[in-house]
Amino acid sequence: MHTEEARRLPAPLAYGALLALIAAAATLAISSGAYPVTLQDLARMISGGVPNDATAQFVLWEVRLPRLLLGLLTGAALAVSGALLQGLFRNPLADPGLIGVSSGAALAAVAVIVLGGSGLAGWTALTGRWALPLAAFIGGTLTTLLAWRIAHRQGQTNVALLLLAGIAINAIAVAGTGLLTYHADDNALRSLTFWTMGSLAHAQWQDVWLAGPWMLATLVIAPLLARPLDAFLLGEPVAGHLGYSTAWVKRSAILLVALGVGAAVAVTGLIGFVGLVVPHLLRQLFGAGHRILLPACALGGGALLVLADCLARVIVAPAELPIGLVTALLGGPFFLALLMRNRFS
Numbered sequence: 001m002h003t004e005e006a007r008r009l010p011a012p013l014a015y016g017a018l019l020a021l022i023a024a025a026a027t028l029a030i031s032s033g034a035y036p037v038t039l040q041d042l043a044r045m046i047s048g049g050v051p052n053d054a055t056a057q058f059v060l061w062e063v064r065l066p067r068l069l070l071g072l073l074t075g076a077a078l079a080v081s082g083a084l085l086q087g088l089f090r091n092p093l094a095d096p097g098l099i100g101v102s103s104g105a106a107l108a109a110v111a112v113i114v115l116g117g118s119g120l121a122g123w124t125a126l127t128g129r130w131a132l133p134l135a136a137f138i139g140g141t142l143t144t145l146l147a148w149r150i151a152h153r154q155g156q157t158n159v160a161l162l163l164l165a166g167i168a169i170n171a172i173a174v175a176g177t178g179l180l181t182y183h184a185d186d187n188a189l190r191s192l193t194f195w196t197m198g199s200l201a202h203a204q205w206q207d208v209w210l211a212g213p214w215m216l217a218t219l220v221i222a223p224l225l226a227r228p229l230d231a232f233l234l235g236e237p238v239a240g241h242l243g244y245s246t247a248w249v250k251r252s253a254i255l256l257v258a259l260g261v262g263a264a265v266a267v268t269g270l271i272g273f274v275g276l277v278v279p280h281l282l283r284q285l286f287g288a289g290h291r292i293l294l295p296a297c298a299l300g301g302g303a304l305l306v307l308a309d310c311l312a313r314v315i316v317a318p319a320e321l322p323i324g325l326v327t328a329l330l331g332g333p334f335f336l337a338l339l340m341r342n343r344f345s
Contacts, residue, residue: 011292014285018299022072025306029068032310034318035059067203069212071309072302074200074268075278077215077260079301080222080294082275087229087290088253089151089162092283092338095276096261099162100143100169102272105258105265106196107173108139113191114180133211137262143169144254198269198324200309211263218260219298225253226290233288271324273331274301280338 031037037056078096085094096102112135116124124131147169151162177196184192228249231239236246264271278301279293286292305323308330312321 011286015296015299018296018303021303022299022306025303025310026068026072028310029071029306030060030064032313033059033064037064062205066205066208067200067309068306069208070203070267071200071306073208073212073215074264074271075274075301075303075305076298077218077264077301078271078274078305079278079297080219081257081260083279083290083294083297084222084225084229084253084257085275086279087232088250090233090235092280093163093276093335095273096140096257097170097270097272097275099147099166100173101140101257101261102265102270103170103173104143105136105140105262106270107176108135108262109266110177110180110192111135114184114188129210133214133263133266136266137214137258140262140265141255141258143173144258148250148254196270196324197322198271198327199312199320199322200268201320203267207267211267214263215260218256218263222256223291223294225249225256226294229253229290230288269322269324271305271327273327273335274305276338277331277334278304 027039030042031039035055037059042060081096081101082094085096085099086092088094109132112120112124112132116131120131123135127134147162147165150165151158153161177192181189181192228239228244231242231244232246232249239249240246261275279297282296282300283293286296305327308326309323312323312326315321315326
């Protein structure tokens with residue numbers, strides 16, 4: 001225990017490193033791209049001036065800044081959601097993508113894309129511009145509740161059943177997406193490709209205003225569950241004896257995860273492994289206490305996704321690789337290594 005604590009960085013130093021990483025990622029995201037933009041142009045625009053190049057002003061304001069903000073918010077929401085699930089189920093393998101939250105949210109969003117003008121016309125007319133994020137939120141909530149209900153036995157959550165339920169839910173969601181593909185026109189098919197692989201390439205200010213408040217709500221409310229989640233690490237019975245309503249904590253955490261992941265999926269599509277990798281890595285630096293871990297996950301998740309987006313721009317330049325593929329290529333080997341470590345530990 002003392003050796004493990006000695007290896008951890010002091011919280012101020014670790015937070016400073018994360019903030020520096022976000023600053024570096026933001027600088028790289030703003031300055032890199034097909035059209036050259038300097039930091040001086042950004043400084044002039046922030047100070048109220050006009051950049052020397054009008055095209056640079058357009059690229060900064062309409063392309064790169066909304067993409068940067070959406071990447072930061074999405075990465076933060078996914079990482080915090082992963083930390084919530086890992087604390088709730090007391091297992092580092094829990095992840096929004098693995099237990100079906102992301103696929104359920106994506107299936108609901110795809111249904112709105114394909115059937116919004118026909119079978120779900122009433123839904124789109126009722127909810128207006130909120131049709132897509134609300135559908136994704138509902139889909140993520142229902143699949144999360146289903147996976148948790150299947151895995152919950154005699155007051156305990158069986159992690160093996162949870163992962164198996166997630167596999168089944170993901171398979172059903174993929175099949176549902178395949179069925180919807182047969183009903184999609186050319187425009188919808190292009191959108192479906194975007195949803196299944198994930199991307200920040202088409203980020204706009206409208207996406208930030210639409211999904212940002214939902215993801216911010218998750219980030220702001222999640223730290224309120226820090227103490228109950230710390231108690232959950234000792235087991236649900238112990239948390240109950242300490243005075244926490246375990247049913248309320250579970251419902252609150254599940255709804256927050258569905259809210260954050262549903263909003264993220266609604267504007268970026270499926271982006272996996274952020275909620276698995278970031279909490280696990282930062283837990284090695286900060287420990288398991290959620291009061292410090294949750295804000296750290298918000299910073300680390302945002303930085304990781306922005307850096308992955310920058311990498312996605314240059315791997316196959318001048319084309320652009322979907323960011324979901326980049327995170328899968330990075331997170332897949334990490335997940336396998338985590339499984340092997342747990343197997344032989």
